[in-house]
Amino acid sequence: MIIPKPLILFIDAYDSFSSNIISLLETTLACTVRTIRIDNRSLSTDALLHAELRHYAAVVCGPGPGHPTDEKDVGIMRRIWRLCDEETIPVLGVCLGFQSLCLEFGGRIRRLRNPMHGIVRNVRHIGETGHGKDTIFDGLAGIRTTLYHSLCVDIGQDDKPTRTWEDSRYDISPTAPNLVPLAWVEAEEGWPDDERILVAVKHRSKPFWGLQYHPESICTDVGSQKVVRNWFRHAQWWNWTQRGYSIIRRGEIKGDIATRQSLLSQTAGKQDDGIMSHGLHRRYECGTIELPADFSLADFLEKQTKFNTQNIVLESTNSHVKIGAPDVKGRYSIVGVNIDDCARMEYTVGNNFLLAFDGTTDVEQINLAPYGGIWQFLSHYVEKRAIANGNSEIPFWGGFMGYTTYELGLETINVDSGGRSSSRPDLCFAWVTQSIVVDHLKNLMHIQTLEDETCTQSKSQTQVLLQEVSRILNLLHLRQKSDYIPLRFTDVTINRPNPDEYEKKVQDCQAYIRSGDSYELCLTDQTVVKVPKMETLNAVGTVPGDLPLSWSLYRSLRQRQAAPFASYLRLGSATFISASPERFITWDDTTGKCSLRPMKGTVKKSSSVATLEQANTHLHIPKEEAENLMIVDLVRHDLHSVLGSGNVHVPRLMVVEEYASVFQMISVVEGHYPPTVPFKGNTNLEAYSEEARQTRYTGMDVLAASLPPGSMTGAPKKRSCEILRVLEGGRDRSLYSGVVGYMDVGGRGDFSVNIRCMFRWDDEDNDKNEVWHIGAGGAVTALSTPVGEREEMITKLSSTLGVFDH
C-alpha cells in the first residue's frame, strides 16, 4: 500500500518568495504542499476552514508585503491563530506570518530603525545554550540567514539592560507571556544601529512556531534546513499526541497544487482553424557561407534589407570586443528576412482577442477564450510547427521573433494598467520563416528557410536567398570601405526627467519600504526626444541615403555601446532600438534547461572605478549585494512556481562584469524541466499524447510566468508594481522594461530585458517630428540615497541619450 505523503497548507500573502519556501518544504520534508491565498473566498466560513484544515498535517503562514495589523495583508492567517482547541493545527509562520503570530499573542509590531531587505546576518539561538533541547533549534550551530523585513516584533527587549541581556534574552517577557523567544539577530559591526531583533518564537502551549528570517533564501545557510525539519518533527509529534481528530487522507480539498498548469495542457483538444492551421512551415533548409574577416552585419543589412517596412535584427555587437562575460559574449546575430510577408500576431492588454496579420492585407481577429489566453495560443502555435531536424550549430531555425511590453507583464500578475489611451500592441511577434544567422565566432552566415511541405516550386527559397546574399557580399567586398560617422543633431528637443522630482520619488519609494509594503522598488522615469523627420533633418555624419532615421540612430547606438543583446525592430507600429547588456531568459526544451540572468548593481566607469577589481570592491557591499540577492530570490520563486520544488539552482551569484560604459553585477538562476523528446523516425516534436501534454512544460511557460522581469520591478513583484505605477504617474513604460527575443521551432528561446534602449510609435509622430522615448532607472532599497539613485538613473540614461546629445 502506498501511504500518501502528509500535506502542508501554505498560506500565500502574495509574496515573491512563496514558491521558494514551498520548494524548501518539499525538498527537506517528506511532504506535499498545497497553497491558498490569504484572501481566498472558498474558506470564508469557519466550517469551511475547519473542513479544509482536517486534511493537513500543518500550515505555513508565509511572508508578504504590508502590515500584520492590516486585515487585507494577512487575511486567513489571523483566523488560523484563533482556531478553537479542537481545530488547532501545527503552524510555522515565516516573516509576515511570524509577525502575525506574535501580534496575536501579545507582541507589538513596530518599524525597524533600519529596514533589513536582502541583508544576511548571524542568528543567535537557543540551540546554542543548554536550553535548546526540544526546540526547533536543537542540534544547530550558529546560522547565517537572510532578512527581508521593515517591521519587527517588540516584546519589550529594549527595556532590558545590556548587563542582563545575555542571560535573559530567552526569558518569556511579561508583555507577551505566551511567546517563548528562540532566536535573535544583533547588529554587526559597520551597522549604524544596534537593534535587538527577535527572529524566532514558539507559542508556550499551542503548536505554533515562527521565524522572522527567510529560511528559503539562497543566502541562508543550508544548515537552517534543520530548523524546518525539527519544526515538522515537533508538528507531527503534536499531531500524534494532541490533535483532536485523525487527519483525513481522502476527499476534495481547496488548496491548489503549488505549480502552475502547463500552457499546452490548456489547449488540449482545441479545434485548429484559421491562422492556427495555415502555413505549417516544416521543411527546413539551410545553406552556409563563409564570411570575410572584415564582415560588418550593419553594412550588409544596408544593402540587403528593405527598410521602412518591417525589420527584425537581434545583434551581438560585442562579439569582437575583449570585454564581456563568455556566456553572453554574443556569438550569434539573428536577422528575420522578409518580415513583411510573415504572419504577425498582435495583442493588447485587456483584450480577449488577438489580431493575426497573415502577411497579405488580411487581418483575422482570434478569440482567445477557447485557448485560455495569449500564451496558451502562442505555445500551441509553436508546438504545431515544431521541428527537430534543423542545423544543430544554429540557435534559431525560424519561429516567433518580437517583443512584449512591461504592461503585458503587469497583466499576467493582475496589476491594472487601466486608463490607457491607446490600443497599441503589448505583444507583437512575427512568425519568421526566412532567417539569416551570423556566427561571429566561426565567421559563418547561415541562410535558413522553413517552407510548406506541400510547396512544389523548383527553386527553393533558400537557394534564392543564398544567391542574393552572395551577390551582396561580393558587392561589399569590391566597395571602398568608409568609416561610419554617427549623426550629430542640431535641432532635437530633449525632455528629461526632473532630477529633483526623481529624488523625491526615491524618497517616496523608501517610505513604502519603511512601512513594509515593498522590499525593493525599481524606480524608472522617461525622457522624450523629438527629432525632426528625415526630410527636414539637420545633422552631420554619414548620410544614410534612403534608410530611415531609426536605422541611423541604431548604428550610432551600437557604435557607442557594444552589447550582447543589441536589437533593431520595426514591427507593426513600433520601432525599437536597443543596446541591452541584460539577458532575461534563454531556454532549450530539448535539454529541459532555462537560465535567467538578473542584473542588479551598477557602477559607472570612471578614473576611480576603471578595473574589474575596483568594480568588485565597489559593488560587493551590503547595499548592492542586497539588491541583487532580492532579485535572485524573486527569480527563483518565479521559476519554482512553474518548474516545481527542487528544480531551480543558482550556479552564479553576484558576479561583476564589465560593459562598455558601466560595470554590472549579475547572477544566473537556472531551472530544469523534463526535456521535450522528438519522436523516433519523425522530425516533428508535436506528436505528444494528450496525457503527456498535461505535464509538458516548455520555456514559454517560464517566460510567461516571469514577466515583467524581476530586475525591473523590485520585490514583492505585485505590490511593488502597483506602487511603481502610481509613483511613475500611471505612465506606460511600454517597450522599456519589456523583453525582446525569439521562440523558435526547435524549442529554444532567448530574450533580453529592454534597457539602454529607445522606442517610438508611428501614431505619435507629427508632420515634422518623430517622438522617441527613453526609459532609465534603478533599484531603490532602504540603503539607497536619493542623490545616488539620481546619479545612477542619469548614468544609464546618458548611455542611450548620448546618441542625440553628444
Ligand SMILES: C=C(O[C@@H]1C=C(C(=O)O)C=C[C@H]1O)C(=O)O
Ligand atoms: C532600470 C534599469 O536597469 C536595471 C536596473 C539595474 C540596477 O538597479 O542596478 C541594473 C540593470 C537593470 O536590470 C535601466 O537601465 O534603466
Ligand SMILES: NC(=O)CC[C@H](N)C(=O)O
Ligand atoms: N518578508 C516579509 O514577510 C515582510 C513582512 C513585513 N511586510 C515587513 O516588511 O516587515
